[in-house]
Amino acid sequence: MSHTHDRRISVEALARLEGEGAMHVQVTDGTVERVELSIYEPPRYFEALLRGRTYLEPPDITARICGICPVAYQLSAINAIESLCVTPGSGRDRGLQVPDGIRQLRRLLYCGEWIESHVLHVFMLHAPDFLGYQGSIEMAADHRELVETALRMRKAGNQLLEVIGGRAIHPINVRVGGFHRAPTRGELDALVDELTWSRDAAIETVRVVAGFTFPDYDQDPTYVALRPEAGSGPVGATDYPLEGGRVVSTTGLDIPVEDWPEHFHEEHLPHSTALHGRMRGGGTYLVGPTARFNLNADRLPDELLELATEVGCSPPVTNPFRSIVVRAIETVYALDEALRLIAAYERPEVPAVPVVAVAGVGHGATEAPRGILYHRYELDADGLITDGVIVPPTSQNQPAIEEDLLGFVQSHLHLDDERLQWQCEQAIRNYDPCISCSTHFLDLTVDRR
Amino acid sequence: MHDGIGRPTVAVWKFASCDGCQLSLLSAEDELLRIAEEVHIAYFLEATREVVEGPYDLSLVEGSITTPDDAERIRHVRDISTTLITIGACATAGGIQALRNFGDLDAFRSLVYARPEVVASLADSTAIAEHVPVDLELRGCPIETDQLVEVISAVLAGRKPVTPTHSVCVECKLRGNVCVAVADGTPCLGPVTQAGCGARCPAFARGCYGCFGPTESPNPASLSAWLEEQFGVDHPELLRLYRTFNADAPAFRSESRRHEEVAP
Numbered sequence: 001m002s003h004t005h006d007r008r009i010s011v012e013a014l015a016r017l018e019g020e021g022a023m024h025v026q027v028t029d030g031t032v033e034r035v036e037l038s039i040y041e042p043p044r045y046f047e048a049l050l051r052g053r054t055y056l057e058p059p060d061i062t063a064r065i066c067g068i069c070p071v072a073y074q075l076s077a078i079n080a081i082e083s084l085c086v087t088p089g090s091g092r093d094r095g096l097q098v099p100d101g102i103r104q105l106r107r108l109l110y111c112g113e114w115i116e117s118h119v120l121h122v123f124m125l126h127a128p129d130f131l132g133y134q135g136s137i138e139m140a141a142d143h144r145e146l147v148e149t150a151l152r153m154r155k156a157g158n159q160l161l162e163v164i165g166g167r168a169i170h171p172i173n174v175r176v177g178g179f180h181r182a183p184t185r186g187e188l189d190a191l192v193d194e195l196t197w198s199r200d201a202a203i204e205t206v207r208v209v210a211g212f213t214f215p216d217y218d219q220d221p222t223y224v225a226l227r228p229e230a231g232s233g234p235v236g237a238t239d240y241p242l243e244g245g246r247v248v249s250t251t252g253l254d255i256p257v258e259d260w261p262e263h264f265h266e267e268h269l270p271h272s273t274a275l276h277g278r279m280r281g282g283g284t285y286l287v288g289p290t291a292r293f294n295l296n297a298d299r300l301p302d303e304l305l306e307l308a309t310e311v312g313c314s315p316p317v318t319n320p321f322r323s324i325v326v327r328a329i330e331t332v333y334a335l336d337e338a339l340r341l342i343a344a345y346e347r348p349e350v351p352a353v354p355v356v357a358v359a360g361v362g363h364g365a366t367e368a369p370r371g372i373l374y375h376r377y378e379l380d381a382d383g384l385i386t387d388g389v390i391v392p393p394t395s396q397n398q399p400a401i402e403e404d405l406l407g408f409v410q411s412h413l414h415l416d417d418e419r420l421q422w423q424c425e426q427a428i429r430n431y432d433p434c435i436s437c438s439t440h441f442l443d444l445t446v447d448r449r
Numbered sequence: 450m451h452d453g454i455g456r457p458t459v460a461v462w463k464f465a466s467c468d469g470c471q472l473s474l475l476s477a478e479d480e481l482l483r484i485a486e487e488v489h490i491a492y493f494l495e496a497t498r499e500v501v502e503g504p505y506d507l508s509l510v511e512g513s514i515t516t517p518d519d520a521e522r523i524r525h526v527r528d529i530s531t532t533l534i535t536i537g538a539c540a541t542a543g544g545i546q547a548l549r550n551f552g553d554l555d556a557f558r559s560l561v562y563a564r565p566e567v568v569a570s571l572a573d574s575t576a577i578a579e580h581v582p583v584d585l586e587l588r589g590c591p592i593e594t595d596q597l598v599e600v601i602s603a604v605l606a607g608r609k610p611v612t613p614t615h616s617v618c619v620e621c622k623l624r625g626n627v628c629v630a631v632a633d634g635t636p637c638l639g640p641v642t643q644a645g646c647g648a649r650c651p652a653f654a655r656g657c658y659g660c661f662g663p664t665e666s667p668n669p670a671s672l673s674a675w676l677e678e679q680f681g682v683d684h685p686e687l688l689r690l691y692r693t694f695n696a697d698a699p700a701f702r703s704e705s706r707r708h709e710e711v712a713p
Contacts, residue, residue: 042465042515043570044546048557053689060658064545064694067469067591124475124496135497137485147482155478166653167646168476169469169591170660173653180655351654425498434468 023424025409032413035405037398037428050388055081055357055379056176062375062390063170066434068120071113071165072368073375073390074174075106075243079257079364080375081176085355094358101348102178103234103243108188108341109164109171110242110366114334115157115198116168117369118289118327121432122209123150126324129426130212146208149201153331156191156198160338163187178352188342195342199335203307206328210311214321215423217408221400222283223291224249226367227299236344239299240333241292241367248295249285250316258363260374266395277396284400287371287393288431289326290317304332320404320430327432357383368393370432394433401431452489457506457605460492462526464512464519465546465574469591470537471495471511477594484598487605503529507604509597513539513574515546520571520580527581532604535577536597538590538694542662545590547574547697551705574697585610588643590660590694596645613644616664617657620648629656634680636690641667641700658693663700670704684708 026034046065050058058077063070082096090097123146124136133139140147158168163183165171173179226245233239247263248254255263267276279285297305297315308314313325359381365374371393378387408427412420451457461471475481475496484490491501508530514520527533535541543550549557550573558570577583587596596612603610613619617639621628629635629651637656639648643664650657663669669691676682682690688708691701 042519043558044465044515044544044574045549045557046545049545049548049552057689061545061693064467064469064590067467067472070467070469120472120475128497134499135493137482137490137497138499140482140485144482151478151481154476158476158478166649169472172650172655172658179653180650181653 023405023428025405025424027409027413030413032406032410035402035409037402037405047388047390050377050385053385055084055377055383055385058375058377058385058388059174059176060170060172065390065392067169068117068434069113069368069370069373070170071110071161071174072366072373074171075110076364076366076368076373076375077377078106078174078176079244079366080362080377081357081364081379082355082362083258083364084358084360084362084377084379085176086358087353088356094360096177096353096355098178098353099348100234101182101346102352104236104341104345105164105179105182105348107234107237107243108338108345109161109174111334111338111341112157112160112164112168114242114369115331115338116154116161117157118331118334119150119154119157121369121429122205122324122327122331123147125432126327126426126429127209127212129422129429130209130324149205152194153198153201153205156194156335159191159194163191175352177355178348178350180351182348182351185345185347188345192339192342195335195338199332199339202328202332202335206307206311206313206325206332209328210313210325212324214319215408215412215426216319217321217411218318219320219404219407220318221404222249222251222279222285223294224253224279224285224287224372224396225291225295226365226372227254227296230299234341234344235346236341238301238337238340240296240337241299242337243366244364245367247365247372249279250295257365257374260363260365260391261376264374264391264396266391276399277391278399284403285396286400286431287396288323289330289369289371290320290323291371292367293317293326293329300329300333301336304329304336307332320427323430323432370394370434371396392434394431397431397433401428401433451506452491452501456487456489458491458501458503459488459601460503460505460508460526460530461490461495462492462508462510462512463494464510464523464540464577465515466512466537466539466544468495468511470540470589471509473536473592473594473597474509477598480598484601488601504531505529506531507601508533510535510540510577511537513543513546513576514580515571515574516569517571518569523577523580532584533577533581534585534587534600534604535583536587537592538588538660538662539574540577541586541588541698542695542701543574543576543697545694545696548692549574550697551692576697587612588661589645593645593647614665615644616640616667617642617644617646617648617651617661620644620646621651624648624652626651629654630676630680636676636680636682636686638672638690640672641669659691659695659701662695662698667700669700670707673704673708 059074062073166173226241228245638659639657691705
């Protein structure tokens, strides 16, 4: 590897991510010594500015952590807070119960966000890497139909968000206890044609992206995902994880969300304003579509699992570059699930149940498009927040992404600097990192000595 | 500055923010490919690796200034941009992260980070216009895609964009919404908030929470007094009402400060 002596690659900014960061690779005498994914997105101190706010405010405030997955923030916050709320006169100590119609709407809203976010990532952020384009706008010059299909699918997801959430980015209709207004059956039925068209387009997308060329690379990390109890969802729902469940891992972990702090923690390292997630005992782990798929494939409808097998994407998926295929499969799932939920929708009698807060500590987690998003709030007797902890998916993935890159660079040092740099960027995009979330773009430097 | 085939060049910049406003450009599903034909998207990291060196005809700036490096970077962006438009509440008023302007940054930093000394932050989160001259501000948390398309079209045509400066109340009347404050006693910032969203919240039976910031010549003290008298909204609640996504916009800032003074 003598040709790698004294070579230095640097890129000012890694594109097609949400947020700002940098990557530094140190190669000495043909050995990759260190990889740092450094996130310099300016910190915004959400956990601190939530102190003293009321228990009703986190859904709106934490939505602003991320413009791509605001629903994830809203629903994780709601899970945590509703675990500390009751309906007056219900006879319960804590733990709010909401009717099925509201639960259907929450899952349906989340399907809208998965569709919008996954289609954005599959077509506009990640596919250009596989097809050799700088970005989706350049890609559109040669693959106009592909980009137009993507835009139409995204629009179907965004319309679902608009109708239920009142706005696609930072929905306004979500509240502790339910919604401000529940859509009518007719308003949801009006979405069915475009969702059905998009479902067919998504099935075709699975076949298209499964035909891409994937760099040779396999790994064996610990995957962590949510897993709901079978049959615990609202009427019309199937059991793939979205808006809740237990926390499970490929190493045998199976815990309720409230046990999260006993098993996971975050470290602050100098090179990053995103905290690094670790499992207690030191191990790194991965959350996201591949983790969900590998741990919950049995929860997918048979015909979708058959499609996955047909395109050579049976679980477990071990090549992180194939995450684009998993994202496409999950897009089909979200569209199908949305159609099932609309068919079963029963408009709730009231859009929200009455709530009062109970002092204590509440935990909540949901599956954001990029993986588990965990919230914890401590409330006082007046329902004011005295402490808040938010653990976004990208902070959890950051140490494992670094490990993954180290292995990837080591086995691809034969590539020239330009090619290696692009594939490193592509490898980072495998995880669809949302850096705005975790700070908390990337600037890549490969230092070869 | 125009590209090789005579199209104006556009750059999209990010400072402290959630990405939602620049995502609004990618969410212009019906217009995006047309826009990309009419302008050369020369710098837009969220969408493409391609970086065409400036200067640029139009810069869209998302996010607020919160670090010493960003305070330098925005001056560079201004230097290489003919027209600079801020997009969204962060760039226009400091955003939700400007809540720290009312608190103590060191305390905030220690709360979130185990090693606060390695995190570089300015004491305040500030609007772009506090650092460099801004040609136009687009309000919203997030901005509305149709307003963004209108502004880009207007800049291309060399005309003034049509963006309303009246209040959300006018939009409610135009939409035929029942007034949530009068009918339901729901606290609503509609009378003091700039239009632009089409009165989304009242259409969903919810009070406006001020995503577009203060309208021209607002009278928030009068609104607060009315909410207090009619519905018993207390000072801590009024303080919180003004102190969200446009907390540091002058009219909202001074009104929330007033309730700080009288709160028990």
